[in-house]
Each structure stands twice: as C-alpha cells, then as structure tokens.
Amino acid sequence: MAYRDLREYIDQVDKIGELKRLDGVSWDLEAGAIASMTPDAVLFDNFPGYPAGHRMLINIDRPSIRRWFLAVNMSTQAKGNALATEWKDRLLNLKPTPPKWVSHGPILENVHEGNDVNVLEFPAPKIHPDDGGRYLGTADVMITRDPTTGKENFGTFRMQVHEPATLGVYICHGKDTALILEEYHKQGKSCPVVAIVGIDPAMFIAGRCHLPHCAGVTEYDLAGYFKQESIEVVKGEFTGLPIPARAEIAIEGEIVPGDVMTEGPFGEWTGYSEPRESHVIRVKRVLHRNDPILTVVSPSPRTRPPGDKGLVANPFEAGFIWEQLERAGIRRIKGVAYYSRFLLVISIKNSYAGHARQAGHVATQCHAGAFMGKYTIVVDEDIDPYKIQDVLWAVMRRADPQRAIDIVRYCWSDRMDSAISYEEKTSPVPILPVYNSRCVIDACKPVEWDPKLKRNVEYDPEMHKRVREKWGEVLFGKK
Ligand SMILES: Cc1cc2nc3c(=O)[nH]c(=O)nc-3n(C[C@H](O)[C@H](O)[C@H](O)COP(=O)(O)O)c2cc1C
Numbered sequence: 220m221a222y223r224d225l226r227e228y229i230d231q232v233d234k235i236g237e238l239k240r241l242d243g244v245s246w247d248l249e250a251g252a253i254a255s256m257t258p259d260a261v262l263f264d265n266f267p268g269y270p271a272g273h274r275m276l277i278n279i280d281r282p283s284i285r286r287w288f289l290a291v292n293m294s295t296q297a298k299g300n301a302l303a304t305e306w307k308d309r310l311l312n313l314k315p316t317p318p319k320w321v322s323h324g325p326i327l328e329n330v331h332e333g334n335d336v337n338v339l340e341f342p343a344p345k346i347h348p349d350d351g352g353r354y355l356g357t358a359d360v361m362i363t364r365d366p367t368t369g370k371e372n373f374g375t376f377r378m379q380v381h382e383p384a385t386l387g388v389y390i391c392h393g394k395d396t397a398l399i400l401e402e403y404h405k406q407g408k409s410c411p412v413v414a415i416v417g418i419d420p421a422m423f424i425a426g427r428c429h430l431p432h433c434a435g436v437t438e439y440d441l442a443g444y445f446k447q448e449s450i451e452v453v454k455g456e457f458t459g460l461p462i463p464a465r466a467e468i469a470i471e472g473e474i475v476p477g478d479v480m481t482e483g484p485f486g487e488w489t490g491y492s493e494p495r496e497s498h499v500i501r502v503k504r505v506l507h508r509n510d511p512i513l514t515v516v517s518p519s520p521r522t523r524p525p526g527d528k529g530l531v532a533n534p535f536e537a538g539f540i541w542e543q544l545e546r547a548g549i550r551r552i553k554g555v556a557y558y559s560r561f562l563l564v565i566s567i568k569n570s571y572a573g574h575a576r577q578a579g580h581v582a583t584q585c586h587a588g589a590f591m592g593k594y595t596i597v598v599d600e601d602i603d604p605y606k607i608q609d610v611l612w613a614v615m616r617r618a619d620p621q622r623a624i625d626i627v628r629y630c631w632s633d634r635m636d637s638a639i640s641y642e643e644k645t646s647p648v649p650i651l652p653v654y655n656s657r658c659v660i661d662a663c664k665p666v667e668w669d670p671k672l673k674r675n676v677e678y679d680p681e682m683h684k685r686v687r688e689k690w691g692e693v694l695f696g697k698k
C-alpha cells in the first residue's frame with residue numbers, strides 16, 4: 220500500500236480514477252485555469268517549448284479526500300466530524316520517524332551548478348491572470364536548519380521566478396522559517412535553504428501544519444510517520460541539508476540578509492495579494508530526476524464566495540487543531556470543524572462553568588489555530604459543527620451577545636490578511652507588526668441553565684400518528 224515517491228503515488232491516484240493526463244497545455248494560464256476547473260489531479264506533459272518528460276502535476280492532494288488518504292496511508296469510510304476524529308487520533312499517536320541518510324538517489328540524476336542553473340528549465344506556471352509572474356513553488360516545501368537547535372524545519376512557501384537563478388519567497392511573520400531566517404540574519408549570515416518543488420505528498424502535508432516541535436519533533440519526522448518509513452535523504456553539497464533522495468526537483472540556495480525584491484501579486488487563498496517586498500533565494504544548485512515532475516497547487520478556487528455549495532469544512536485541518544486542544548488538556552471535545560482559518564467551530568460536552576471559554580480561547584490561540592484566525596464558535600455536543608446552519612442556530616438561540624462574545628486583540632496575523640488596512644497589507648521588509656483580532660463566541664447553554672426547563676417545543680408522536688391516519692389524505696395526499 221505505502222508508496223515510495225511521487226511517481227508511485229501518481230500510479231495509485233490513477234488506480235482510484237482521480238488522474239487525468241494532458242499534452243500540449245501551456246504553462247501560461249492554461250494549466251492554472253484547468254486546476255481551478257477540475258477536482259482531479261492532472262499530469263501535464265509536452266509543454267510547448269519544453270522537452271517531452273518535463274512534466275507538471277496539479278491538484279496533488281486537494282481537494283480530494285481520497286487522495287489525502289492515499290498520501291498519509293490511511294483508509295477509512297468516515298466523513299465530516301467522524302473523519303476529523305480519526306485523523307486527530309492518528310496525529311495523537313504520532314511515532315516520530317526521522318529521515319535516513321543515504322549516498323545515492325534518483326534526485327542526483329541531474330545536477331546543475333553555476334551558469335548552468337536555470338529554474339525555467341521546468342514549466343513553472345503563471346496561474347492567475349493578475350499574478351506578478353511565474354511560480355516555481357506552490358506545492359513545495361522549503362527546508363532550513365535552526366541554528367540554535369540544529370534541527371531541520373520545513374514549511375510550504377510560494378516562490379516566484381524573478382530570474383533564472385533568483386526566486387522570490389513569501390514567508391509570513393512568525394512562521395518557524397521566518398524565526399530561523401531572523402537568527403541567521405541577526406548574526407550577519409546567509410540562511411542556507413533547500414526548496415523541494417517536485418514533492419512527495421506526505422512531505423507537502425507535513426509542511427503545511429503548524430507543528431509545535433515539542434520534544435524536538437520535526438516535519439521530517441511527521442512526514443516519515445505518514446509514509447510509515449524513514450524518508451531517505453542525501454546531503455545537499457551547498458547547504459549540507461537533507462534532500463529527499465526520491466524527490467523530483469530540489470533547489471539549493473541561500474537567503475542573504477537584506478536581499479529583498481517585489482513579489483506578487485499572487486492569487487492566494489484570501490483573494491489577490493498586493494505586490495510586496497519579500498525575501499529572495501539565490502539559487503546555487505538545481506537537482507532533478509530524469510523526466511522531472513513539478514508539483515503545483517492553485518490556492519484560488521477557495522477564494523470564491525460559497526454560492527450554492529455553502530461553506531465547506533475541512534476535517535483534516537480541523538484534526539491538527541483538535542490534536543493540539545487535547546494535548547493542551549481540553550476535555551470532552553466532541554467535534555472540530557475548520558471553515559478556513561477565518562472560522563472555526565468546536566463542539567464540547569459543556570461540563571463546568573468556564574469550560575466553553577477555555578476551549579474557545581485555546582482553539583483560537585494554540586499553534587495550529589493561532590495564525591490569522593478570526594471567528595471561533597463553541598457549541599454544545601448536540602450541534603454537529605459540520606452543519607453550519609445548526610451552528611448559527613445555536614448562536615441565535617443560546618448566545619446572548621454581551622455574555623457570549625469575547626474579543627481578543629493584538630493577535631498573530633500577516634500582510635496576507637484580507638480584512639486589514641492597505642498600509643498594513645503592503646508594509647515593506649522588515650515587516651511592520653501586523654495584528655488582527657479574534658472573536659470567540661460561546662454558544663453553549665450556560666451550565667447553570669436549569670436542565671429541567673423546557674427549551675424545545677415537543678409534540679406527542681401518538682397525536683401526529685392519529686392526525687395522519689384521520690386527515691392524511693387531505694393534508695399530504697396519502698396516509
Ligand atoms: C499551498 C500552501 C501555500 C502556502 N504558502 C505560504 C506562503 O507563501 N507563505 C507562508 O508564510 N505560508 C504559506 N503557507 C503556510 C505554511 O506552509 C505553514 O504555515 C507552515 O506550517 C509554516 O511552517 P514553519 O512554521 O515550520 O515555517 C502555505 C501553505 C499551503 C498549504
């Protein structure tokens with residue numbers, strides 16, 4: 220069942236019928252448009268102007284729940300809250316699985332250095348019409364090493380192609396990667412980085428979560444756990460960093476102190492970004508397999524108003540927050556639903572005065588939930604957090620605003636936040652502090668409400684039966 224690398228994963232996606240193949244598509248807006256039009260993964264080959272075999276995979280693990288399962292080697296029929304429950308249990312049972320050093324691997328099949336470096340040898344797409352350029356990094360991770368702990372870290376960061384050996388990278392304030400970068404730069408040193416832009420989906424999933432790094436656990440250890448085996452890594456000659464031996468495309472380079480360029484705009488999940496000053500990766504080495512596959516995701520399909528489909532909650536992102544709530548000791552959590560970072564719903568068996576506030580405030584501030592959150596709603600266990608209409612009903616019925624609402628000010632946000640001022644959105648590097656606020660709505664019945672007090676009108680089922688028998692024909696056309 221377990222897959223060794225992206226290629227074996229693609230075979231599995233093909234077997235479950237979620238892979239399409241296309242030839243002759245342009246990197247210039249066509250591939251991006253296709254990504255926003257189909258939920259399937261699409262493998263493109265034969266880009267005009269590119270050698271055959273220089274491929275691109277779009278929609279690697281999203282929006283399909285089955286592709287996510289494949290990526291983390293999980294099998295379940297569960298949906299909604301039941302799925303979030305299984306997934307958080309999986310995370311709670313984490314067995315850190317560190318990478319394993321090896322001396323060879325397919326990633327070394329092609330190595331370019333010096334004047335031979337040109338990141339446009341890959342068909343980096345321009346995804347949306349107003350984007351500021353072509354993006355080599357979307358479904359990627361950037362690996363760094365914390366100079367204090369000596370541990371590796373990685374996260375997913377978008378990367379724009381500025382020049383053949385220069386990439387812009389957008390790293391939000393407060394991310395581990397940003398803190399690591401600051402440490403190097405404070406010492407006047409450049410920060411060595413490896414960007415994997417043709418990636419195994421387990422690494423991509425590990426890269427996006429806000430891992431607290433307790434007991435020194437790294438994203439590599441988490442990705443290995445998802446894959447059920449250590450990821451084999453070769454040592455980057457320029458950076459000394461571990462590079463997955465079976466990755467498709469790896470970039471070695473450095474981020475030099477004070478080296479910034481205008482990046483974007485980019486059609487990100489919050490809507491379009493403004494062009495901003497961002498860090499730059501000076502690329503020193505490019506490594507790739509024969510017939511490399513660039514991995515790409517387009518964040519923008521999620522920026523549209525929900526329309527007829529309604530708001531859709533993501534059980535996987537919910538699992539990361541649920542795990543951290545449990546590790547923080549919040550008891551009797553019955554459900555967590557994540558409607559993007561901007562709206563989170565927690566359902567609990569409200570068991571003592573203050574319990575609901577505890578759950579709401581920890582959810583809005585635990586590491587997985589703290590970044591760019593907006594609204595957190597806590598509901599009783601009788602409300603399914605995946606039914607947003609029911610959640611709103613609970614707010615209407617049970618939450619007296621002056622008792623139920625807490626506003627938390629000066630919280631962790633970023634220039635990307637869609638609801639902050641234009642000045643904050645476009646602030647230069649070094650970044651002006653950007654804060655936002657949170658609203659915690661405690662929509663649980665207060666524990667002191669008399670449980671004997673009838674709050675729902677109920678009818679006698681026997682009476683309904685009798686009415687149906689007597690007048691069913693007239694009322695409903697049948698008994
Ligand atoms: C598709 C995708 C794109 C992302 N792009 C960015 C980005 O451009 N900048 C950023 O700061 N975070 C981005 N993120 C979120 C980070 O990857 C995430 O916060 C990660 O946990 C950061 O890791 P770190 O704290 O270990 O540095 C993205 C996430 C995904 C899934």
Ligand SMILES: [Mn+2]
Nearest residue numbers: 372373395430
């Ligand atoms: Mn991290």
